[in-house]
Amino acid sequence: MARLRKRRRRLSMTSLIDVIFLLLLFFMLSSTFSKFAEVELVAAQGNAATPTDVSRAFLQLASDTVRLNGDITTLDNVAALLRAQAKPGTEVLVSLQNDINAQRLTDLLVVLGSLPDLSVTVLGS
Known part of the structure; x- marks a missing residue:
């Protein structure tokens, strides 16, 4: 006797x-789309003349240290030190070490952005 072959039904893709x-x-x-904090960046002209009577603060940012005018501090204390030392309209020059990542720079810019009347310039390499 011949075996009866079972016909397979085609799989419905619907x-x-x-x-x-x-x-x-x-x-x-079900997923949430949260909006992260925004950091406003403004491009500056390299040839723009700056007034000589502007108060300046120099900030060096490394992966583990922060130096404000040569004094070692922490990222949390930068705002308090600048509030105490800086006059309105102070220009903060930020120098980056080679080992800096984008998150560390963003954290610093958020701290500096919370201070009114500061002009922040990030120095390029």
Whole structure:
């Protein structure tokens, strides 16, 4: 006797597409899109003349240390020291060491951005 062959049914793709669509919809609606803090950056002209009577502070940023006018401090204390030392309209020159990552620079710019009447210039290499 010959065995009867079972015919396989073709797999319907419609139900699979519906499941994928529902999963996509679920993950899109359940995820949150949070807006991170923004840091405003303004490009400066390299040839722009600056007044000579402007008060300046020099800040050196490394991966583990921060120096404000040559004195070692922490990132948390920079705002307090600048509030105490700087006059309104002070220009802060920021020098970056080679081992700086973008997050460390952003943390510093957020701290400096919280202080009013400061002009921040990040020196290039």
